[in-house]
Amino acid sequence: MPVLSPLRTLLPALLLGLAAPASADDAAGPPTTQQVLDASQPSDWRTPDPANTLYMDLEGGRVVIELAPAFAPEHVANIRTLAREGFWNGTSLYRSHDNFVVQFGDADADEPALAKSIGSAKSALPAEFERSARGLPFHPLPDPDGWAAEVGFSDGFPAARESAEGQAWMAHCYGALGAGRGMEADSSIGAELYVVTGQSPRQLDRNITVVGRVLSGMELLSALPRGTGPLGFYETEAERTPIPSLRLASDVPEDERERIEVLRTDTATFDAYVESRRNRRDAFYKRPAGHVDLCNIAIPTRVPSDGEG
Numbered sequence: 001m002p003v004l005s006p007l008r009t010l011l012p013a014l015l016l017g018l019a020a021p022a023s024a025d026d027a028a029g030p031p032t033t034q035q036v037l038d039a040s041q042p043s044d045w046r047t048p049d050p051a052n053t054l055y056m057d058l059e060g061g062r063v064v065i066e067l068a069p070a071f072a073p074e075h076v077a078n079i080r081t082l083a084r085e086g087f088w089n090g091t092s093l094y095r096s097h098d099n100f101v102v103q104f105g106d107a108d109a110d111e112p113a114l115a116k117s118i119g120s121a122k123s124a125l126p127a128e129f130e131r132s133a134r135g136l137p138f139h140p141l142p143d144p145d146g147w148a149a150e151v152g153f154s155d156g157f158p159a160a161r162e163s164a165e166g167q168a169w170m171a172h173c174y175g176a177l178g179a180g181r182g183m184e185a186d187s188s189i190g191a192e193l194y195v196v197t198g199q200s201p202r203q204l205d206r207n208i209t210v211v212g213r214v215l216s217g218m219e220l221l222s223a224l225p226r227g228t229g230p231l232g233f234y235e236t237e238a239e240r241t242p243i244p245s246l247r248l249a250s251d252v253p254e255d256e257r258e259r260i261e262v263l264r265t266d267t268a269t270f271d272a273y274v275e276s277r278r279n280r281r282d283a284f285y286k287r288p289a290g291h292v293d294l295c296n297i298a299i300p301t302r303v304p305s306d307g308e309g
Contacts, residue, residue, distance in 0.1 A: 029281055030275070030276070030279065030281050031272065031276060031281075032276055032280075032281055032282055033273065033276040033277060033282075035276075036269065036272045036273045036276050037263075037273070037300060039269075040263070040269045041269070042304075043267075044263060044264055044267050044269040044270070045261040045262065045263060045264060045302065045304070046156070046261060046262055046264050047260070047261055047262075047304075048064075048066045048215065048249075048260065048262060050248070050249035050250035050252075050257065051080070051248065051249075051250045052066060052067040052068075052069060052076065052080075052212075053065065053066055053067070053215075053248065053249035053250075054066075054067065054079075054083060054212075054246060054247070054248060054249070055245070055246070055247050055248075055249055055252060055258070056088075056104075056217070056243060056245075056246045057243075057244055057245040057246070057247075058093075058220055058241060058242075058243065058244070059241075059242070059244075060220050061217060061220055062216075062217055062258065063214060063216070063217030063218075063220055063221060064214070064215045064216045064217055064249075064258055064260060065177055065212050065213070065214050065215065066156070066212050066213060066215050066262075067079060067080070067177075067211060067212040068155075068157050068170060068210070068211060068212045068213070070131075070136065070154065070155065071128065071131055071154075071157070071159075071168075071169070071170050071210065071211075072128040072170075072179075072209050072210065072211045073128070074122070074125045074126060074128060075125055075128055075179050075188070075189075075190045075209050075211045076190075076211055076212070077122075078121045078122050078125060078189055078190040078191075079190045079193075079211060080248060081119070081120060081121040081122075082118060082119070082121050082190065082191060083246055083247055083248045083251075084247075084248060084251060085119040085120065085121070087106075087117065087118060087119065087121070087191065087246075088104070088105070088243055088245075088246035089243070089244065089245050089246060090242070090243070090244070091104060091105055091106045091107070091242075091243050091246075092104065092107060092237075092240035092241055092242050092243055093221070093224060093240060093241040093243065094107035094233065094234055094240045095194075095227055095231070095232050095233045095234065096197070096224040096225060096226050096227045096232050096234070097198075097226070097227065097231055097232025098198070098226045098232060099197075099198030099199055100196070100197065100198045100201065100232065101178075101194040101195060101196055101197055101198070101201075101232075102194065102195050102197050102221045102222075102224055103180060103192065103193070103194040103195075104192075104193055104194070104243060105180075105191050105192035105193060106191070106192075107237075107240065114191060118189065118191060121189065121190075121191075122189060123189060124186070124189065125186065125188060125189050125190065126186055127181075127185040127186045127188070127209060128209045129169060129185070129206045129207060129208065129209055130167040130168060130169040130206050131167070131168055131169070132166075132167065132168070133161040133162070133163065133164055133165065133166055133167060133168035134164070134165060136154055136159075136161075136168050137154050137155055137266065138150075138152055138153075138154050138159065138161060138164070138168065139152045139153045139154070139265050139266045139270070140152035141153075141274065141292065141294060141297070142274075142278070143278070143291045143292055143293075145160065145293070145294060146202075147160060147171075147202045147205060148160030148161065148162070148171075148205075149161070149162050149163060149166075150162075150163070151171065151294040152265075152294070153265035153266075153270075153297075153299075154168070154170075154265075155265070155266075156262055156263075156264070156265050156299055157170055157212075157213060158170065158171040158173045158176075158213075158294050158295060158297070159171060160205065160294070167206075169205055169206050169210070170205075170210035171200070171202060171205055171210075171294055171295065172196055172200055172201050172202050172203075172204045172205055172208075172210065172295075173196065173200045173213070173294065173295035174196055174197070174198075174199075174200055174218075174295060174298075175195065175196060175213045175214040175218055176195070176196045176210050176212075176213050177193055177194070177195055177210065177211050177212040177213055177214065178193065178194050178195075178196070178204070178208050178209065178210050178211065179192070179193060179208065179209040179210075179211055180192035180193065180194050180208075181208060181209070188208075188209055190209075190211065193211070195214055195218075195221050197218075197221055197222040200295040202295070215260060215262060215301055216258070216260060216301055224241060225239070227239070259303050259304055260301055260302070260303065260304075261301065261302050261303070261304050262299060262300075262301050263299055263300045263301070263302075265299065273300075274292065274297060277292050277296065277297060278290060278291060278292040
């Protein structure tokens with residue numbers, strides 16, 4: 001079911017904004033990304049709700065996914081039911097499309113078999129491509145966007161909207177979790193999911209239901225071998241990556257849960273973080289860009305210090 005059914009030592013620091021200031025003058029200037037994060041307070045961070053967090057356990061480690069019920073409530077409810085009833089346990093990642101997505105679910109189930117395997121989950125859902133922006137928390141970015149009148153973040157999720165009174169939707173940024181569908185807009189039930197692993201395919205915004213995003217473990221997905229079949233599907237079962245377990249964090253014993261915090265996107269610290277990405281002041285950068293795209297704002301996560309979470 002497709003979605004439509006060397007500078008080796010410098011590079012890590014540059015990507016993360018960790019390069020040290022070149023001089024005392026630089027150090028006295030606007031803070032770098034790392035300096036912003038180092039100066040953050042416990043109140044600048046939040047702990048994801050275990051009831052809306054998925055753990056995909058693979059042989060190589062764990063992928064942590066946060067669901068977005070504010071944008072796709074019916075899909076998220078179905079996904080929670082499917083996870084609680086073990087639908088994905090023993091299925092696989094069966095597609096890895098270069099510079100696009102990886103996809104997972106039951107690769108061999110036809111429609112009758114799928115209907116029998118989803119347990120008490122709903123067998124039909126409405127398309128949830130967008131929702132009203134009214135009442136939706138929205139922290140806008142200062143720069144224009146080519147895909148929407150306004151972009152920003154809503155409770156940590158990259159989002160866009162027409163206006164405060166118009167429609168809003170989640171954006172297809174790197175790490176976004178979407179619900180694969182066929183040609184009909186309402187043909188998804190959340191059983192076949194994909195994660196964006198390539199350059200952000202924003203043309204899919206408002207065309208597919210986005211249900212969440214990966215918080216950690218993206219390296220386990222983006223490094224999968226590319227599928228050799230059409231659209232990146234694996235041609236043999238042996239090529240697939242098994243999923244031994246996919247569970248809600250709330251169904252995992254508390255002492256086995258991931259200790260993870262996410263930078264809040266509605267604070268002055270976040271505004272400073274965005275500015276550090278818009279106008280890079282690291283020693284490597286000679287000309288700050290003065291602009292940042294929505295999908296270039298990677299939301300930091302961290303393991304809380306002892307006593308903080």
